[in-house]
Amino acid sequence: MFLELAKRNLQRAKVRSLLAVIGILIGVMAVSAIGIFGESLKAAVVQNFEDVANELIVSPNFQEGYKYLEEKDINRIKKLPNVAEAIAIKSDSLLIETKKKKSYAVVYAMDEKDVEEMFEAEKGSIRLKSSCVVGKRLAEFAEIRVNSKITIGGREFRVAAILEDTGARFDINPNSAIILSPEDFEKVSDVGYTMLIVKAESLEKVDDVKNEIEEKINIRDEKVVVFDLKIILERIDEAFSQINVFLMAIASVSLLVAGVSILNIMLMSTIERTKEIGIMRAIGAYRSTILKIFLMEALILGLIGSGIGSVLSVVGGYLIDLAILQDASYVFQLSTLLYIALGFCIGVFVSVVSGLYPAWKASRLEPIEALRYE
Amino acid sequence: MKVVELIDVYKIYSTEYYEVRALDGVSMDVEDGEFVVIMGPSGSGKSTLLNLIGCLDKPSEGEVLINGVETSNLNDNQLTELRRDTIGFIFQTYNLIPTLTALENVELPMIFKGLGREEREGRAKELLRSVGLEKEMNRKPNEMSGGQQQRVAIARALANNPKILLCDEPTGNLDTKSGEQVMEIIRHQNEELGVTVILVTHDPSLAKYGDRVIRLRDGKIESVEHVS
Numbered sequence: 001m002f003l004e005l006a007k008r009n010l011q012r013a014k015v016r017s018l019l020a021v022i023g024i025l026i027g028v029m030a031v032s033a034i035g036i037f038g039e040s041l042k043a044a045v046v047q048n049f050e051d052v053a054n055e056l057i058v059s060p061n062f063q064e065g066y067k068y069l070e071e072k073d074i075n076r077i078k079k080l081p082n083v084a085e086a087i088a089i090k091s092d093s094l095l096i097e098t099k100k101k102k103s104y105a106v107v108y109a110m111d112e113k114d115v116e117e118m119f120e121a122e123k124g125s126i127r128l129k130s131s132c133v134v135g136k137r138l139a140e141f142a143e144i145r146v147n148s149k150i151t152i153g154g155r156e157f158r159v160a161a162i163l164e165d166t167g168a169r170f171d172i173n174p175n176s177a178i179i180l181s182p183e184d185f186e187k188v189s190d191v192g193y194t195m196l197i198v199k200a201e202s203l204e205k206v207d208d209v210k211n212e213i214e215e216k217i218n219i220r221d222e223k224v225v226v227f228d229l230k231i232i233l234e235r236i237d238e239a240f241s242q243i244n245v246f247l248m249a250i251a252s253v254s255l256l257v258a259g260v261s262i263l264n265i266m267l268m269s270t271i272e273r274t275k276e277i278g279i280m281r282a283i284g285a286y287r288s289t290i291l292k293i294f295l296m297e298a299l300i301l302g303l304i305g306s307g308i309g310s311v312l313s314v315v316g317g318y319l320i321d322l323a324i325l326q327d328a329s330y331v332f333q334l335s336t337l338l339y340i341a342l343g344f345c346i347g348v349f350v351s352v353v354s355g356l357y358p359a360w361k362a363s364r365l366e367p368i369e370a371l372r373y374e
Numbered sequence: 375m376k377v378v379e380l381i382d383v384y385k386i387y388s389t390e391y392y393e394v395r396a397l398d399g400v401s402m403d404v405e406d407g408e409f410v411v412i413m414g415p416s417g418s419g420k421s422t423l424l425n426l427i428g429c430l431d432k433p434s435e436g437e438v439l440i441n442g443v444e445t446s447n448l449n450d451n452q453l454t455e456l457r458r459d460t461i462g463f464i465f466q467t468y469n470l471i472p473t474l475t476a477l478e479n480v481e482l483p484m485i486f487k488g489l490g491r492e493e494r495e496g497r498a499k500e501l502l503r504s505v506g507l508e509k510e511m512n513r514k515p516n517e518m519s520g521g522q523q524q525r526v527a528i529a530r531a532l533a534n535n536p537k538i539l540l541c542d543e544p545t546g547n548l549d550t551k552s553g554e555q556v557m558e559i560i561r562h563q564n565e566e567l568g569v570t571v572i573l574v575t576h577d578p579s580l581a582k583y584g585d586r587v588i589r590l591r592d593g594k595i596e597s598v599e600h601v602s
């Protein structure tokens with residue numbers, strides 16, 4: 001019945017209630033939609049790193065005078081628990097000669113299957129039998145084409161493939177490099193292993209693997225340095241969470257404005273209905289009953305505004321994602337629901353808090369004063 | 375038994391510039407089942423007196439007892455309960471809630487009392503029938519005549535079976551015929567059901583309904599007449 005009473009009072013001032021609802025709605029929408037967008041942005045960035053996030057990079061500790069990784073250590077790491085795969089890589093800077101150019105470039109030694117797994121050929125196909133694959137940027141710079149011949153460290157190789165641009169990577173970056181098979185590499189360079197890419201079985205196992213490696217290999221001396229890419233993922237996550245909180249704080253200003261408008265509307269309503277409050281007090285309404293009736297009104301405004309705002313924030317989030325990220329699929333993730341729930345709760349909370357003062361004021365009216373009011 | 379007792383009651387409104395003694399030392403009793411008419415010129419303190427009896431206001435000095443209970447010792451919730459359960463108010467301007475229908479207006483005091491839906495609806499309908507408004511039950515106040523609104527207000531005042539009915543110029547805004555209708559209902563409550571009635575009026579023709587007429591002037595009781 002109090003609900004009914006509150007409903008009718010809101011209906012009585014339709015335009016005013018509508019404005020309050022719109023205020024809350026916009027506030028909730030701003031908060032949720034921006035939350036959703038922020039989360040989408042994070043998801044988009046994180047996705048780029050996800051396939052490398054379970055990687056660890058083991059390098060020789062130059063500071064302690066270790067130039068290369070020892071083969072027995074590599075084999076030991078390969079056998080550690082929770083290690084899915086370990087790719088040992090040699091790299092050296094060698095003189096490259098084509099018909100037109102001469103320059104130094106990084107040359108990696110990798111197994112053909114590892115190369116195939118990690119990179120895509122843009123032209124040609126990845127073959128490392130007496131042939132090499134060349135990174136895109138180097139190919140452009142030195143005008144290298146598939147099937148052309150290049151001289152690496154004094155030996156001639158056929159170019160089997162040009163690799164696709166790999167973008168930024170944290171392990172190895174063949175964009176400006178050449179990849180040879182380990183056998184061919186030995187013919188042109190005598191360096192040892194310079195890097196070991198270790199893939200943990202899962203993201204959760206990364207720390208275990210890291211500890212294992214450090215424990216087993218660095219027994220007497222700090223022979224190797226282990227760097228895990230998970231840290232990067234964590235940093236990104238952290239940075240974006242902060243950005244998101246900041247964005248939402250800005251969006252909250254609109255909720256604050258909505259709260260003030262509810263406060264204003266409710267205050268007007270209490271003044272207009274002073275007489276009614278007096279009547280209700282005269283026929284047996286407690287102060288707390290008056291408080292309840294007015295809070296109920298604020299709650300209804302909040303629920304309607306936040307409800308519609310939540311629904312619209314999905315649309316809003318979708319549109320922002322589409323406009324800025326060109327991909328709205330991130331809207332359909334669990335965190336979206338979380339932000340909608342958050343926006344909804346904040347909206348309702350703001351409404352009720354804004355209604356608190358007018359409701360309290362209404363309940364404090366002396367019955368006789370209220371009755372005399374015209 | 376005295377249902378209402380006023381002991382040396384003062385109500386003083388003071389501002390910076392003036393002081394109004396709306397009630398200036400009033401003592402009076404009302405017996406259970408009595409019908410008291412309070413008369414007096416405008417500004418003599420009639421409404422002030424009635425509001426004190428109805429626990430809507432507090433005296434500046436003196437004591438108001440309802441059913442033998444000193445109201446100055448009661449807290450706001452207890453006073454509210456007294457108004458809800460023991461006292462029924464009828465105002466000159468009806469004072470219905472405009473958003474509620476006649477039926478809902480009558481239900482309101484019972485809602486405040488916490489009665490269940492069926493019980494209060496049944497009682498509200500019965501009350502409206504008894505004041506001749508069964509057909510207007512679902513109308514809002516602004517869809518009813520003054521006389522009809524006042525009868526709704528009476529039904530509302532009677533909702534929780536009050537012991538005391540306080541009427542402040544209940545016929546003041548009504549034509550003669552509606553006024554008589556309203557007075558008949560009030561008289562019926564008093565005579566048939568033993569409800570104590572205290573009625574404030576300007577209208578000398580209403581004096582005949584009372585067992586006793588108290589005349590106020592300048593906040594003081596000028597005279598008390600017993601009507602035989």
Ligand SMILES: Nc1ncnc2c1ncn2[C@@H]1O[C@H](COP(=O)(O)OP(=O)(O)OP(=O)(O)O)[C@@H](O)[C@H]1O
Nearest residue numbers: 387394395396414415416417418419420421422423
């Ligand atoms: N809130 C108030 N503040 C100041 N003075 C008041 C207040 N209420 C009443 N008064 C004064 O108290 C006196 C008594 O007022 P009251 O309303 O009781 O008169 P009344 O007998 O009911 O008059 P009427 O017949 O016109 O209704 C008046 O002089 C009035 O001006």
Ligand SMILES: [Mg+2]
Nearest residue numbers: 420421422542
């Ligand atoms: Mg008066």
